[in-house]
Amino acid sequence: MKVVIVDDEINSVKYIEEKLRGYKEFSVQETFTNPVDALAYLIRTKVDLLFLDIEMPGISGLYIAEQIALIRPDTKICFISAHNEGAVKAFELNALDYIQKPFTMERFDKCIRRFMDQKAKMDPQVKMNALSDVNQAIDYNLNMVCGYDDENIAILNISDIYYFETCNSIVFIHTKDKIYRGNKTLAFYEEKLENQYFFKTHKSYLVNLSKVDHFSPRITYTYDMFFKDVKDVVPVSRSKVKELKEYFN
DSSP states (O other): OEEEOOOHHHHHHHHHHHHTTTTTOOOEEESSSSSHHHHHHHHHOOOOOEESSSSOOSHEEEEEHHHHHOOOOOOEEEEESOOOHHHHHHHHHTEEEEEEOOHHHHHHHHHHHHOOEEEEEHHHHHHHHHHHHHHSOOOOEEEEEEEETTTTTEEEGGGEEEEEEETTTTEEEEESEEEEOSSOOOHHHHHHTTTTTEEETTTTEEEGGGGGEEEOOOOOOOOOEEESSSSOEEEEEEEHHHHHHHHHO
């Protein structure tokens, strides 16, 4: 059975890799301390079991888990959690596997036994709902997101995104040269990017203010927002004008 380990702490990676040597059923295919590299690999490669740290720079393990659950629903995930009682409670409530730092052999064995028990297989939709619930319970920020272009998946740096737009319940991610489809709600991106200079100008738009050149008033007391090097124009609703002016002042 193919295993991948993702943790930005090399000692954790080595510990798990060492413990897995005691189980002849498992073969460690790759280990990663860089979550972006890990996500790129997991998008391309099918694995049976993923040990995945939650708190990593750039991309949260929870975000990676949701992406992998969508494209590879058969991949089982065992989360790695630091001293976070909220996370542990969320995992237990949603029947998700986890091992908590500092590791204990008892908890590690339990995770392995659950994986090997075919009865423990979780329905893909139940898994997605569980991951979504945990996402709601645990705060984290993102520096990168996944953008979908037909069957292709791109890992987008937040600094390359101009704005998010929702249309007919689908979120589109606008970059300088291309438009991608997102797989989360606009509210999700707004929450996770609140510390990244993104501002919700309208119920359907979330804008990267670092890309904005200027905004101009319209007769209806609303505004149009213009960007530095793309021709797109984004509306600013009347209720957001004051807040936007305060931000720039």
